[in-house]
Amino acid sequence: MFPRNQFCLFLIYTTIDTSTKLIYDTKMFGIGLFILLIFLISDENIVCDADSDCFYVPKDSLISVHPALIVLNCTGATAEDLDSVLYIADSLDIVLSTCHKSMNHRSVYLNDEDIMRTYEKLIREYPVDVSRIFLYGFSGMAAQALITLFWHTPQFRGVIAVCGHKGAMQFAEWQELSDKYVYLISREKDWNLGDNRLMHSQFRYSTIKDTLIITQGEHTPTSKEELLDACIWLLKKTEH
Numbered sequence: 001m002f003p004r005n006q007f008c009l010f011l012i013y014t015t016i017d018t019s020t021k022l023i024y025d026t027k028m029f030g031i032g033l034f035i036l037l038i039f040l041i042s043d044e045n046i047v048c049d050a051d052s053d054c055f056y057v058p059k060d061s062l063i064s065v066h067p068a069l070i071v072l073n074c075t076g077a078t079a080e081d082l083d084s085v086l087y088i089a090d091s092l093d094i095v096l097s098t099c100h101k102s103m104n105h106r107s108v109y110l111n112d113e114d115i116m117r118t119y120e121k122l123i124r125e126y127p128v129d130v131s132r133i134f135l136y137g138f139s140g141m142a143a144q145a146l147i148t149l150f151w152h153t154p155q156f157r158g159v160i161a162v163c164g165h166k167g168a169m170q171f172a173e174w175q176e177l178s179d180k181y182v183y184l185i186s187r188e189k190d191w192n193l194g195d196n197r198l199m200h201s202q203f204r205y206s207t208i209k210d211t212l213i214i215t216q217g218e219h220t221p222t223s224k225e226e227l228l229d230a231c232i233w234l235l236k237k238t239e240h
Helices: 004-021 026-041 079-083 086-092 108-125 140-151 166-171 193-204 224-238
Strands: 054-056 066-071 095-098 128-138 158-162 181-187 209-215
Touching (some): 066 108, 128 140, 128 224, 140 166, 181 224, 209 224
Parallel strands (some): 066 095
């Protein structure tokens, strides 16, 4: 792989040289600088594999093993999904990963298989606390995260589910979920608000420990601050 720093220097030289030859063509120069900016703001510590799954280990951590969060995205999670929340990983000492193949409008069984492949790579190749691995998803991927939790209770400790629907509830085996935690987020105008209230009610009278946060707005993903609060809640509930 071409070293990132050398590539940046090469890109600077090429951009300036190209712009000079084109008598400082502002369009070409602007494109070159934009590409350079993407490389500079992307964290070189994010590692992506042949499956396009990406992983990030907190910088300068003083602990040997970390809680971990697998990030799902409705269109397939990428390095960009990690880039935007690296400060959460660094401040809370969480290993982050993405499952690229899991996405909306795809079989939940295939999604689940790929999430478990990501999980296996995560525990095999990275310093994670296997008793504190969590899933995070929005909308359809919130439901998928819950399904995977219900199907693989020994492997996962909890879920952050944002504006999800109740489709996963049919798979819950309550006797297997006594030490699991779910952080539900919905919006006042979310079309899945009713489903979230229903799930919260069922969780309260079952073995799962949960909370439901309802904020203003419509069917929208979490802000960074909301995700930080959710991670803090899960970590506090599951600390040894």
